[in-house]
Amino acid sequence: MKALRCFSLLLSLSVVTALGDLSRPQNLSLQTLNTQYVLHWDWADDQQTAVNGTLTFTAQYLSVLQSRKAAHKQKWRTVCADVSERHCDFTDAGLNYWGIYYLRVRANTAQWFSSWTNISFCPDRDADLGPPSSVKLTSVKGDLEIVIADPLSSTNESMKTLAPDMHYLIQYWKKPEDYKKGKVLKTKNNVVTLSELDGSTWYCVRVQSCCDFYNKTSVFSDTHCTRTEDGKCSDCEMDYRWIFIAGVTAAVLVLAVIGYIIYKRNSKAGLIQKRDDWRDDGE
Template sequence: MSAAFIATFLLFCLQTNPVGAEVAAPQNVTMVTLNTNYTLSWDWDQSAGSHAVTFTTEYVAKFNLKYKKKDPKWLVVCDKTSHHSCDLTHRNLNYLGIYMIRVCANVNGSHSDWVHMEFCPDKNAALGPPSKVNLTLAGSTLDVSIHDPLDSTNTSMKEKIPLLYYHIVYWEGSAHTQASGDQTLTTSANLVTLPDLKSWTSYCVSVQSRYEYYNKSSSFTSPLCMQTAGAIPWWVIFLSFLGSLIFFFTIVLLAIFGFMKIYKTIKTVFYPSNQLPPHLKEYLCDSPASDVPRLLASPDSESELLCDKVIICPVQVLEIHFPPPEALAAPPSGLEPDSSGRHSRQGSSGSGDSGVYSTGGSSGLRQPNSNQSGVSGQSMLSAETSWQGPFDSEQVKMRDMTPGLKRQPLITDEGIVDMCV
């Protein structure tokens, strides 16, 4: 009985003995930091146990461990996570505080031994480079504008590290020609003017954050390059002035040319060169000087009743045909001039009749002879109306159209000679 009791007791003790020592603990526990970003990371041997392993991370302020308490209150950050890291940034740890952090592995309800590490952000946290660096031209030199590193809440790290300063390195050339002869400058200001620079020369700048108390230094920023300026040569000023002058005159000429084209187009549209005749403007427009047409009135309007009818009658133009000079210069056949300038008719009758020939081509008309010289005015009128020739009808029409003209009496003097027109 005693042997069986001892065997049962030993089996019970083996079943109730904690198996924590049988689970492998995490290895290479480190803190990855930058300013106020803290991440705890570790390694674990996969061959030491099952693949279904989880990890638990806790922390406590170190001053709480100094009290004589058996069980200080540890704050859990990551509980049974499968990742090999735990982020403590959101815990807002005091930058000047000291904390104890521990982590263990969990397998099938059993956990490994705790791995502890001490962490002080002010001492152990890495310092980051400036958040931003700008270069501005200041004549023959350069101004360097430095923005402070930022913490996890986008606040300047100078609030946590008042002794933060910057180490500036600048050199002549390009970003890939950095040599041993670089110039350096140390400052805690955020705006720095680089001294002893050459005119019209390209310089590159890189900045580093430093904290001397714990000998912290950040990485350098990416190089920024810019060329300095200096006194502008006279030929550059002259060419700039000449170019601006040509550009200005070109713009003015183009503006004038465009204005003239638009003006001519508007003038052609609104003021055409072909205008209405004055006599049409008088009747079609409100006034002779206006181009606005008169409004048409209705057929029953009073203005149409006041207008008189216009009748257009054709007028026949009298045509006068003059004989050629040869016909006027030579006397008619059968007549011979006598000594007194009269034309005597030659014929079988042998009478002494004499006639006067008109200058209008009516040489065929015969005047009464000398024996009938005493004929009265009525005989003359009848003789006048009895003319025969190609212009008798036209002469009658002219007399009818101009009744106001006085008739000229016929000249019966036999002493009148023919005249040429």
């Protein structure tokens, strides 16, 4: 009986040793943009793969609030189960943007699995902020009008709903000058007009998103360039033409009225003169 117990103990120790020999994933990192989160890791011990069989990975998450409970009450949620890739997409896992989580991953074979490797993650603090989803630049009567569309979450929601302090830095410069010589405008507005610009001049614009609370700054949007119109009013020539036509028309109407009045007066004077002449002839 004692021999059987010793054999069982030795077998248990060998199992523990085998489990410990399976390397755990290393170098956990997150590739993020707005509310898109992809966990990456390394696992480079190919010799172990050959010995232990086909290797897969399992990735899970747990909120910090859940982690404060007793171990048997903690509910780790599996996002990727037995995947061969060395990354796992947590975008649709339901992570709250303002929450704090632990993410973990382990290596698996048909019989064994490694210990877990953990990383903490707070989307509001750690996720990268994306640039505007679009920037439109239009020349309007000598000014430049910029229409900025907010960066979008994975569900096409404006990131301003998740980060209310978000604003934009607009950088604009004359072409062909370098952007380093340009000016910078800070704004929370989605429609901005750049005025006091040189007429008939090419300007380039690019925009980046910013959040002050965690000092987040996105990459710049694509650069957009357009040419300002000549002067503050590109339609002035057309306006003057219509003003001239309206003025001539008014003058013609005034002259017509004056002519009609003179004609009526002359006609009336002629009738009076004829009446007087008839009277004289009758006498």
